[in-house]
Amino acid sequence: xxxxxxxxxxxxxxxxxxxxxxxxxxxxxxxxxxxxxxxxxxxxxxxxxxxxxxxxxxxxxxxxxxxxxxxxxxxxxxxxxxxxxxxxxxxxxxxxxxxxxxxxxxxxxxxxxxxxxxxxxxxxxxxxxxxxxxxxxxxxxxxxxxxxxxxxxxxxxxxxxxxxxxxxxxxxxxxxxxxxxxxxxxxxxxxxxxxxxxxxxxxxxxxxxxxxxxxxxxxxxxxxxxxxxxxxxxxxxxxxxxxxxxxxxxxxxxxxxxxxxxxxxxxxxxxxxxxxxxxxxxxxxxxxxxxxxxxxxxxxxxxxxxxxxxxxxxxxxxxxxxx
Numbered sequence: 001x002x003x004x005x006x007x008x009x010x011x012x013x014x015x016x017x018x019x020x021x022x023x024x025x026x027x028x029x030x031x032x033x034x035x036x037x038x039x040x041x042x043x044x045x046x047x048x049x050x051x052x053x054x055x056x057x058x059x060x061x062x063x064x065x066x067x068x069x070x071x072x073x074x075x076x077x078x079x080x081x082x083x084x085x086x087x088x089x090x091x092x093x094x095x096x097x098x099x100x101x102x103x104x105x106x107x108x109x110x111x112x113x114x115x116x117x118x119x120x121x122x123x124x125x126x127x128x129x130x131x132x133x134x135x136x137x138x139x140x141x142x143x144x145x146x147x148x149x150x151x152x153x154x155x156x157x158x159x160x161x162x163x164x165x166x167x168x169x170x171x172x173x174x175x176x177x178x179x180x181x182x183x184x185x186x187x188x189x190x191x192x193x194x195x196x197x198x199x200x201x202x203x204x205x206x207x208x209x210x211x212x213x214x215x216x217x218x219x220x221x222x223x224x225x226x227x228x229x230x231x232x233x234x235x236x237x238x239x240x241x242x243x244x245x246x247x248x249x250x251x252x253x254x255x256x257x258x259x260x261x262x263x264x265x266x267x268x269x270x271x272x273x274x275x276x277x278x279x280x281x282x283x284x285x286x287x288x289x290x291x292x293x294x295x296x297x298x299x300x301x302x303x304x305x306x307x308x309x310x311x312x313x314x315x316x317x318x319x320x321x322x323x
Contacts, residue, residue, distance in 0.1 A: 024056030
């Protein structure tokens with residue numbers, strides 16, 4: 001595994017990180033299988049794990065806590081998230097900051113997460129939504145400073161709204177933010193425009209989520225793919241989005257180099273950008289762990305291929321079904 005520095009945190013994290021959302025929020029997951037996959041990831045050198053209280057109301061935090069306890073001699077980094085109090089994704093300007101992250105809510109969930117992880121101090125605690133209109137609120141600054149001062153957290157981050165990568169730049173410039181989590185993949189390339197340069201300028205870590213576009217770049221999805229009730233992807237890949245997505249996947253396959261799979265291309269594209277600290281990949285099965293972590297050694301793509309893939313950029317706007 002290759003390690004990269006997570007911005008000004010100084011953490012040396014594996015460039016392929018293990019995401020736990022699918023272990024508690026998607027259909028088809030098996031708890032015992034998930035724990036085996038997590039342990040295998042540790043054994044193969046992955047040291048960075050991303051979870052959130054909203055993933056099963058603490059279930060995935062508990063999974064990660066089990067793995068941390070089982071590996072006391074290894075430095076594993078945990079990142080979790082405080083859910084919005086109003087339980088609305090994404091954040092929008094009409095929501096007042098205190099509707100979403102009032103201090104008592106933030107500290108209550110920080111304590112819940114610490115207990116689930118079995119740690120005194122959380123390596124990276126993120127707000128699960130964000131709107132930059134809140135940047136100047138003193139309650140925001142006071143909460144982050146107290147979290148750090150009281151050693152509840154080592155570092156603070158923001159999970160940015162889908163398809164709104166610039167909606168966080170003002171917060172980054174306050175100096176309060178150590179890392180951001182953002183959607184970036186072969187289709188969603190717009191973080192390169194404004195966000196990545198600001199992160200590099202301010203030494204803010206970049207954690208990329210959804211490198212496989214919620215599965216469309218995983219190589220197995222077709223126009224006939226369906227998801228059961230209760231699975232978040234059922235709404236996301238509604239007929240309109242699924243068909244538009246698969247049209248683009250078909251065009252992307254035309255540029256797939258011989259001997260390379262679609263998910264390999266997708267993950268290595270993200271690894272190619274120097275602003276990226278780590279990529280969150282869901283790995284519920286041991287075979288997925290082995291395949292995905294091996295891409296760390298493969299590294300980024302040839303610059304000429306990266307340039308060729310720029311034409312697959314897809315600029316999208318948030319929709320009611322997208323979060």
